[in-house]
Amino acid sequence: MTKIIDKKIQSIIQQCESLSIDDIEKLSNYKKLKTISSIKSRRCCDIYLILAIIFGLLSLFTTGISHTGIEHFLEYSYRKLFSIDIYREECLAPKLESIIDIFRPPISCDICHNLNHIERISNITREEFEEKYAYTNRPVIITDAMNNWLATEEFNFKFFKRLYRMNSSALLAVEENCQFFPYRNKDEFETLGDVFDMDLERAYMINDNYRPWYVGWSNCDYSTAYLLRQYYTKPYFLPKQSESSKLDWIFMGTPGFGAHMHIDNVDLPSWQAQVRGRKQWTLRPVPECFFQCKELKFIVEPGEIIVLNTNVWYHKTFVISEDEISITIGSEFD
């Protein structure tokens, strides 16, 4: 059993290295995997595995989650214990997995105390944004940051269907290395390719009785990222030193569906641009602040960018545009 996991870890490390990224040492998942594998190779003891098993058993008893087979069980333990999803091969991808991270450090309720609604701002300087919002965990909507984006005209289902056409390097890269979230459509969409196989009538909601769908994926392929960046620019209000080489995340789908309530474990706050359609967000404070803070519910309109630290706010989305699918693009920032 441990051999299978060793092999898996080695193969992820190799995959990461073969991508020849300059700052590979800075990738936290890569670092974690290297540490795990170097401890394993010293044969001092399989401490990680033992920890994972003990921890997994404990969580089994405390959460009552049932596991099918030891592999699944270990995967679960590694994920909980090290925040590493070895079966998703996501060295480069942040995790949007819906886990309640029990190792999450307590969050100060200052971030949501007295917060009754989300602020909408425009024409903000980088300095003011940095001081008031960038790292304060206060969610905010910026209404004037997509004015000259080609994306607002060009992004639609057909655009992505062409970009991710069968056997394209973009699609292969996503299918092999990036993350894909089929949400409630997981029984029908195994990969991103399956999404673009759906007939256009359904994609464009031609019939009133279309079956709803909603998906999200990260783009971790460099040439695809380069192409996508011809259609949008890094939002003007982000701190200057903030990296723009972070992964793009795209979420797309019809009214009636969205992402379930979850909290992420991706290190950094993110921005998300509502390119098309309207989406309702529900933000819920972490449990320790339930009595001090309120749930926030609001709509992000096309042309607006929401900035949110998804690691400290539970969040849920729901597409509500009437005749259009919702398309968003976003990224983490530091």
Ligand SMILES: *[C@@H]1O[C@H](CO)[C@@H](O)[C@H](O)[C@H]1NC(C)=O
């Ligand atoms: C934007 O803000 C700057 C100063 O912060 C101001 O000079 C400028 O007139 C504002 N522009 C608009 C369109 O409000």
Ligand SMILES: *[C@@H]1O[C@H](CO)[C@@H](O)[C@H](O)[C@H]1NC(C)=O
């Ligand atoms: C994609 O690749 C597969 C396997 O190499 C091949 O059978 C198929 O015809 C290709 N499809 C297209 C549309 O190029």
Ligand SMILES: O=C(O)CCC(=O)C(=O)O
């Ligand atoms: O846009 C969505 O539907 C979900 C986004 C999300 O979960 C995230 O950005 O962390």
Ligand SMILES: [Fe+2]
């Ligand atoms: Fe999320």
